[in-house]
Amino acid sequence: MQTAHESDLEVIESHHIIPVGVYMKVFGALMVLLVVTVLAAMEDFSVRLHWGPANIVIAMAIAIVKAALVILFFMHVRYSSRLTQFFAAIAFLFLGVMFFFTFGDYMSRNWIPQVSAFNITGR
Amino acid sequence: MTAESNTLTVDKVPASDPPSDSSGQHLLHHHFDDMAQQRECNTLMMWAFLVTEIMMFGGLFCAYAVYRWSYPHAFAIGSHHIKWFMGSLNTGVLLVSSLTMAMAVHSAALRNKKRLVTYLALTLVLGWAFIGIKGIEWTQDYHEGLMPGIAWNYYDTTVHPHHTEEVQKLADAGVSPNAVKMFMVFYFFMTGLHGIHMIIGLTLVTILLVMASRGKFTNGNDQPVEISGLYWHLIDIIWIFLFPLLYLVSGIKLGGPLW
Numbered sequence: 001m002q003t004a005h006e007s008d009l010e011v012i013e014s015h016h017i018i019p020v021g022v023y024m025k026v027f028g029a030l031m032v033l034l035v036v037t038v039l040a041a042m043e044d045f046s047v048r049l050h051w052g053p054a055n056i057v058i059a060m061a062i063a064i065v066k067a068a069l070v071i072l073f074f075m076h077v078r079y080s081s082r083l084t085q086f087f088a089a090i091a092f093l094f095l096g097v098m099f100f101f102t103f104g105d106y107m108s109r110n111w112i113p114q115v116s117a118f119n120i121t122g123r
Numbered sequence: 124m125t126a127e128s129n130t131l132t133v134d135k136v137p138a139s140d141p142p143s144d145s146s147g148q149h150l151l152h153h154h155f156d157d158m159a160q161q162r163e164c165n166t167l168m169m170w171a172f173l174v175t176e177i178m179m180f181g182g183l184f185c186a187y188a189v190y191r192w193s194y195p196h197a198f199a200i201g202s203h204h205i206k207w208f209m210g211s212l213n214t215g216v217l218l219v220s221s222l223t224m225a226m227a228v229h230s231a232a233l234r235n236k237k238r239l240v241t242y243l244a245l246t247l248v249l250g251w252a253f254i255g256i257k258g259i260e261w262t263q264d265y266h267e268g269l270m271p272g273i274a275w276n277y278y279d280t281t282v283h284p285h286h287t288e289e290v291q292k293l294a295d296a297g298v299s300p301n302a303v304k305m306f307m308v309f310y311f312f313m314t315g316l317h318g319i320h321m322i323i324g325l326t327l328v329t330i331l332l333v334m335a336s337r338g339k340f341t342n343g344n345d346q347p348v349e350i351s352g353l354y355w356h357l358i359d360i361i362w363i364f365l366f367p368l369l370y371l372v373s374g375i376k377l378g379g380p381l382w
Contacts, residue, residue: 034215067364084170102185
């Protein structure tokens with residue numbers, strides 16, 4: 001029969017405890033990326049890189065890295081079961097589906113040649 | 124079908140002495156085999172809820188993206204009406220609060236009551252600081268006439284005669300004030316929904332703080348802190364995306380007022 005002490009140990013060992021150093025490194029990276037986001041917004045990269053959406057792409061790329069750090073380490077997903085990891089990933093998969101089909105609609109609206117009723121009836 | 128052929132049947136005998144807290148209350152609920160299974164189920168179900176939260180905010184992000192794509196100039200002008208410095212400050216506050224929350228979860232797992240209470244209290248203070256800064260921003264927007272539906276007269280020169288030049292610039296650029304208004308609608312809906320989540324999160328942290336001070340989470344029953352932490356971090360992630368999308372649309376103009 002287990003003693004109370006043994007069952008206590010069992011509870012602690014049933015989940016992974018991340019060292020404090022990992023949290024501090026992740027936090028440091030997040031703060032650096034925040035400063036990088038602000039500094040990047042002060043420069044107009046669309047002129048420098050000759051690419052219109054350069055700034056938004058840079059800002060979103062940094063945001064994705066920050067979100068990934070929070071999800072993987074602060075939310076323990078890196079150390080979670082594969083099923084939990086699957087659930088976390090599926091949210092972003094469906095987000096992608098929503099964006100893909102919404103923009104698939106909006107961006108392709110001018111692709112089809114405009115055929116007016118007059119062309120069809122020949123008048 | 125016989126019972127033998129059913130591979131899903133688990134013939135595991137539950138532990139005869141399930142883990143209990145100091146008051147003798149059993150931590151393992153009767154419908155789970157062991158603590159590991161109970162933890163896994165709780166975490167997984169919280170993630171199922173967080174997926175629905177991501178999809179709810181995702182709808183707003185998608186609508187925002189469509190309008191920004193349709194009215195890029197108006198969104199750039201609208202973004203200059205809100206203060207980038209306040210947004211950056213709030214991002215920093217929220218990132219620190221995420222660290223204190225992660226440390227609270229860590230302290231609960233190590234059964235350190237004093238540190239758990241300290242980190243939860245810090246999270247609470249930082250969370251309210253975020254709401255406070257947001258409140259200052261919203262009050263300014265209200266007085267400047269940038270609040271659609273409640274106070275929208277920024278481009279009304281009879282109310283704000285010194286905005287004549289801005290109204291002219293807008294007309295020269297061929298941008299409708301209504302498109303700028305649409306940006307502000309997105310700004311208030313997205314930060315508003317995020318703010319509601321902050322207040323729910325702060326309520327959770329307050330309850331955790333009271334229970335933690337009574338030693339409820341430092342007896343092996345640390346998972347409520349972990350699950351609430353997941354919610355808190357999700358709010359942080361939403362803000363990580365809201366910040367560049369709302370405050371940094373067309374870059375930062377230095378020289379303007381910081382707050």
